[in-house]
Amino acid sequence: MVRTAAAVWCSASAVVLAFAAIHLNPTRSEPAAASANGNHAAVKTLQHRASQPHDADQQLNDVYRSHTCGAVAKANAESAVGQPGSIPCIGDQVKVAGWLEFKRLVGDNVFLSIRDIHGSVQVVFRQEDFVGFTEVRALIDKLPKQSVVSISGIVTARPQTAVTEASAVEIAASSLVVLNRATLVPFDHQQTNVSEELRQQHRYYDLRNPKLQHSLQVRSKVTQVIRSVLADEGFLEVETPTLFKRTPEGAREFLVPTRTPGQFFALPQSPQQYKQMLMVAGVDKYFQFARCYRDEDLRADRQPEFTQLDMEMSFIRPIDIQNVIEKIVARAWLEVHGMKLELPFRRMPYQEAMEQYGIDKPDTRFGMKLQNLQACKELLSQASVARGFRVQVPESLRSPFKKALPRLIKELALRNAVTKPFNGLPAALEDATLAQLDLVGADFVCIATGDHAESVLQRLGKLRLAVAAELERLGHPLRNPNEFHFLWVEDFPLFTESDTAQAADGTMALEATHHPFTAPHPNDAHLVFTDPRKVRGLHYDIVVNGWELGGGSIRIHDSDMQERLIREVLGADITKFSHLLKALRTGAPPHGGIALGFDRMMAILLSARSLREVIAFPKAFSGRDLTCEAPSAISDKDLADYGLKLIAQPDTKL
Numbered sequence: 001m002v003r004t005a006a007a008v009w010c011s012a013s014a015v016v017l018a019f020a021a022i023h024l025n026p027t028r029s030e031p032a033a034a035s036a037n038g039n040h041a042a043v044k045t046l047q048h049r050a051s052q053p054h055d056a057d058q059q060l061n062d063v064y065r066s067h068t069c070g071a072v073a074k075a076n077a078e079s080a081v082g083q084p085g086s087i088p089c090i091g092d093q094v095k096v097a098g099w100l101e102f103k104r105l106v107g108d109n110v111f112l113s114i115r116d117i118h119g120s121v122q123v124v125f126r127q128e129d130f131v132g133f134t135e136v137r138a139l140i141d142k143l144p145k146q147s148v149v150s151i152s153g154i155v156t157a158r159p160q161t162a163v164t165e166a167s168a169v170e171i172a173a174s175s176l177v178v179l180n181r182a183t184l185v186p187f188d189h190q191q192t193n194v195s196e197e198l199r200q201q202h203r204y205y206d207l208r209n210p211k212l213q214h215s216l217q218v219r220s221k222v223t224q225v226i227r228s229v230l231a232d233e234g235f236l237e238v239e240t241p242t243l244f245k246r247t248p249e250g251a252r253e254f255l256v257p258t259r260t261p262g263q264f265f266a267l268p269q270s271p272q273q274y275k276q277m278l279m280v281a282g283v284d285k286y287f288q289f290a291r292c293y294r295d296e297d298l299r300a301d302r303q304p305e306f307t308q309l310d311m312e313m314s315f316i317r318p319i320d321i322q323n324v325i326e327k328i329v330a331r332a333w334l335e336v337h338g339m340k341l342e343l344p345f346r347r348m349p350y351q352e353a354m355e356q357y358g359i360d361k362p363d364t365r366f367g368m369k370l371q372n373l374q375a376c377k378e379l380l381s382q383a384s385v386a387r388g389f390r391v392q393v394p395e396s397l398r399s400p401f402k403k404a405l406p407r408l409i410k411e412l413a414l415r416n417a418v419t420k421p422f423n424g425l426p427a428a429l430e431d432a433t434l435a436q437l438d439l440v441g442a443d444f445v446c447i448a449t450g451d452h453a454e455s456v457l458q459r460l461g462k463l464r465l466a467v468a469a470e471l472e473r474l475g476h477p478l479r480n481p482n483e484f485h486f487l488w489v490e491d492f493p494l495f496t497e498s499d500t501a502q503a504a505d506g507t508m509a510l511e512a513t514h515h516p517f518t519a520p521h522p523n524d525a526h527l528v529f530t531d532p533r534k535v536r537g538l539h540y541d542i543v544v545n546g547w548e549l550g551g552g553s554i555r556i557h558d559s560d561m562q563e564r565l566i567r568e569v570l571g572a573d574i575t576k577f578s579h580l581l582k583a584l585r586t587g588a589p590p591h592g593g594i595a596l597g598f599d600r601m602m603a604i605l606l607s608a609r610s611l612r613e614v615i616a617f618p619k620a621f622s623g624r625d626l627t628c629e630a631p632s633a634i635s636d637k638d639l640a641d642y643g644l645k646l647i648a649q650p651d652t653k654l
Contacts, residue, residue, distance in 0.1 A: 064150050064179070065097040070119025072096055073167040075155045090155050090169060096121060097150040097179065099208060103140060108133075110140050112173075114151060117213050122158070122170040123151050129172070140176075145188075146208075148180040196612075200626040203617055215614045219602050222332050223289060226309060229328050235285040235311070240274035242267060242291060247576045252295035254304075261643035267293035267305075270595055272515060273580050275312040276555055279591040280583045287311045289598060298621050303599065303611055305619070309550075312593030318540055318554060321594050322488060325542060325550070328596075333484065336605050345542070346487040353489050354454070358387075358461020360492070363546030364485045366478040368464050370457065373447065383449035385456045391444040391467055397474045398443060404474075405444070408466045412459070465546070479545070481607060486544045494520050494528070494537035495569065509571065514539050516566050517580075518553040519592075528561075532569050538592070549601055552594025559584035 067088055075088045088094050098116035105111075108127035113120050125140070127133040143149075153171040162170075186202040187194045189209050199206045206212065227237070246253055246266040256265040268274075271290050278286050290310040296302060309328075313321055323344070330341045346364075353362050356369045373386040393401050446463055450456040468478045497508040510532060512518065520528050521536040528535050538554035556562040559581050566572045574581070602614040612618040620626050639645060 063095065066093075066095040068118035069096050069098050069114050069116045069121040072155060072171060073119050073121045073169065075169045088155050090157055092155050093152070094155055094171060095150065095152045096123075096171065097148070100143060100145050100147045100149055100182075103143070103145065105137065105141070110137055112140070112151075114149065115208075115210070117217070119166075120210075121167065123153065123173050124170050125173045125176075129174070143178065144182045144185060146182040146185050146205075147178055148182075150177045150179055151175065197620070197626065200612075200618075200620050203627040207616065212613065215602070215606055215608070216616060218336055218606060219614060221335060222602065222605070225331050225335050226328050229331055230285075230287050230311075230324075233285065233324055233327075235287045236283055237288055238278060238283065238286050239288055240268075240271040240278075240290065242293075244268040244274075245576070245579075247273070248572050254293050254295050257642040257644060259642055269294050270308065271310050272517065273577075275310060275593060276517065276580065276588075276591065277583045279312055279314045280586060280588045282314075283312075284314045285312075286593075290595075298619070298623055303615065303619055304623050306611075306615075307598040309596040309598050309601075310593070311552075311595070312591060314589040314591045316554075316590070316592050318490070318538060318592065321552060321592055322540065322542075325594060325596070329486065329542075329549075332601070332605065339484070341484070341486065346485075348487050348489050349491045350489055350493070350536075351491065354457050354461075358457040358459070358464060359546075360489055361541065361543045361546055361548045362487075362489075363465065363468075363479065364487065365480060365483055365545060366468055368467065370460050370464070384451050385453045386447065386449045387453075387456050387460055388445050388447035389460060389464060391446060391471075393443045393471065394476055397471070397476055400474055401444070401471065404470050408463065408470060412462050412466060484544055484604075486542065486549075489541045489543055490539070491521065491536045492539045492541075493533070494518060494524075494535040494539075495532050497533075510569055512570060513537060514551060514553060516570055516572065516577075517555045517562070519556045528565065529568060540594075542594075542596070544604060547600060547604060548597070549604070550594055550596035552592065554590070554592035557584060557588040557590050559588070 067086070071087050072094055075090055075092070096114055096116075098114045098120075100112060101115040101120055102113040103111065110125040112123040112125075114123055125133075125136060130136055151171060151173055152175040153173040155169050156172045158168055158170050186205050187198060189206075207216070230237075243256060243265040244267065246255065246264065251269055253266040253269060256267065258264065268290075270292050271288065275286055288310050290308050291305060292308055293305050295304060298304065311321065311324070313324075326341075326343050326345055330343060333339045333341050348362070350360055353360050355372075356362070357364075358370055368389045368391060370387050370389050373388050376386070391401075446460065446467065448456045448460045448463070450459075471478055492513050494513060495510040496513045498511050499508075514537065518537040518539050521538055524535040539551065540553065541551040542549045556565065562577075562584060563574055563581055566577060567574050599611045599615055602608070603611050606614060608614050617625065617627060624630065636645070
C-alpha cells in the first residue's frame with residue numbers, strides 16, 4: 001500500500017493543502033508516481049510559493065486538470081485513453097479540478113464530491129494511504145463547501161454496493177490543492193426553499209446548479225444546430241446596430257442619451273428595419289441571434305432584454321420561410337429530445353383559432369373547443385353574442401371542481417359573470433338542441449354572452465385555459481408535457497382598433513396588429529384605404545402548446561404604399577421612417593421574414609417554468625439586475641455631461 005505524507009502550505013490569504021508523494025520536492029504540489037517501498041516522510045510546512053522563483057515557473061507549467069470530473073465519472077475498464085477531457089480507464093492517474101460539492105467522514109475514510117460543468121466525481125481519502133491522517137481529516141473538515149480544489153489520484157472501481165447510476169468509479173486521492181477557499185456561501189444548492197431574490201442576487205453562484213448549467217449547455221448546442229441548418233440553406237449571418245433611433249413600432253423603448261444636447265439613441269425592439277434594408281442591399285438571406293429591448297411590464301414569459309433568432313429572405317412566399325423554420329425546429333427537437341416532429345406543421349386561420357379556442361395562440365393538446373350558442377342565446381340573455389364550451393369532469397372531482405368555478409371566474413375578472421355554476425341547463429334546451437351544439441354528455445357548460453364577439457371569445461379562451469389548469473391541479477391531467485403540438489396561425493387582421501385613441505371621425509383609431517411593415521393579403525389589398533378593418537395581413541405566427549414561439553410576415557416593398565399606409569391609416573409621423581422609405585425607393589425586392597423568441601424556445605425545449613431559467617443573467621420581475629444592482633443612480637455631474645437634470649427624486653426603494 002502506498003504511504004504518502006501530509007503537507008500544509010500557509011499563506012496570508014488562504015490555506016492550501018497538499019498530500020505530496022514522499023520523493024517529491026516538498027515545495028511542489030504535483031504528485032509523482034507513488035514509491036514502491038511504501039516509506040513515508042514527516043509532515044512538512046511548505047514555504048510561500050512567491051518566494052520560490054522555480055516554483056512559480058513550475059506552477060505555470062503544471063496543468064490544473066488532466067480530465068473533467070464528468071469524464072472521470074464515466075470511466076470503466078474498457079475506456080480509451082486520450083486527450084484531457086476524454087474518458088480515462090480504471091487504474092489511470094488523473095487530476096481533476098472543480099468545486100467541493102459534498103464531504104462526509106465515514107469510518108476511516110473521507111469522501112468528497114467534486115463538480116464541474118461536465119459532472120461530479122467522488123473522491124476518497126483512505127486512512128491507510130496517509131501518515132498523519134488525523135491532521136488530513138481535520139483540515140478537510142474545516143474546508144468550506146464550494147471551495148475550488150484540484151485533486152490528483154488513481155481511478156478505482158467503487159465497491160459493488162456503492163455503484164450508482166451516475167458512476168461506478170471514484171478517485172483514490174493522493175493530493176489535494178485548494179485553489180480558492182470559499183468565504184461566502186449564499187445558500188446550499190440542495191435547498192428547495194431559497195427565494196428567487198436571493199438566487200438572483202448571487203446569480204454567478206446559482207449558475208453552479210447542475211440544472212442551470214445544463215440549460216446553458218443545451219442553449220449553446222441549439223445555437224450551433226441552428227447555425228448549421230441556416231448555413232446549409234445559404235443564409236448569411238449579419239450583425240446590426242444596437243444603437244438605433246426611436247420609431248413608433250408599438251412597445252416602449254429604452255432611450256440612450258448622448259453628449260449632444262437633446263439627441264438620443266434608442267435600443268432596438270428588433271432589427272426589423274435594418275434587416276429590410278439588408279434585403280434592399282441584396283443580402284438575399286439574412287439571420288442573426290439579435291439582442292432586443294422593450295421597456296414593458298414583466299411576466300414569466302417576458303424580459304426587458306432578450307434574444308431572438310431574426311431572419312429575412314428576398315423573393316419569397318410565406319411558405320418558403322415557414323419551411324426553413326420547420327427545419328430548424330425539427331432539428332432542435334431531434335437534438336434535445338430525440339423526437340422526430342411531423343412536418344409540415346398544421347395551418348390554422350386566425351378566425352378559426354379565435355372561434356374555437358378564444359385565443360390566437362391555441363393549445364390544441366386538449367379539447368373543450370368553444371361552441372356557437374347563437375341558436376339559444378334568447379334563453380340566456382338579451383346579448384347579441386353567445387358562446388360556450390363543455391367540460392367533462394371525472395366523478396370524483398365534480399364536487400371540488402364545482403367549488404372552484406366561482407374562484408376561477410373571480411380571478412379572471414369576468415364582468416357580469418355568473419358567480420354560481422349552473423345546477424343544470426335551462427329546461428328549454430332540448431336534447432336535440434344540445435346534440436346539435438355538441439354539448440351532450442357534458443358535466444359542466446361554461447357560457448359567456450355579450451355584444452362584441454371578440455370580447456366574448458377572449459373571455460372564454462382565458463376561462464378554458466384556467467379550467468384545464470384547475471382540473472390538472474385536482475389530479476386530472478389534460479395536457480401532456482411531453483407532447484408538442486405545433487401550428488401556424490395565419491390571416492391575422494392587418495389593423496386592430498386602439499383601446500384608447502380616437503380617429504378624427506370619432507371612431508377608434510387603428511393600430512398595426514403586428515407592425516406597420518406587414519403587407520396586406522393580395523385578396524384584400526384593394527380595401528386598405530377604403531375599408532381597412534376588413535383587411536387581412538400576410539402575417540404568420542408559429543405556436544406550440546399555447547405559446548407563441550415566433551412571428552413574421554411578408555413586408556411591404558413598395559415605398560408609396562408603405563408611406564401612405566403609415567400616414568393615412570395609422571396617422572404616424574412619416575419622418576420617423578424616412579430612412580426606410582428612402583431605401584425602398586432604391587429598388588426593394590419582395591421580401592419577408594420572421595423572428596423566433598429564442599429564450600422562449602429554450603424554455604419550451606427544457607420545460608422551464610420561467611425564461612429566467614434559460615438566461616445566464618436575467619432581470620428580476622422588477623426589471624432590475626439584482627446581481628449587479630442595475631439600473632443605478634448617477635451623479636448630477638454625469639447627468640450634466642448629457643445635458644440632463646433630474647426633475648424628480650429617485651425611488652430609493654428600487
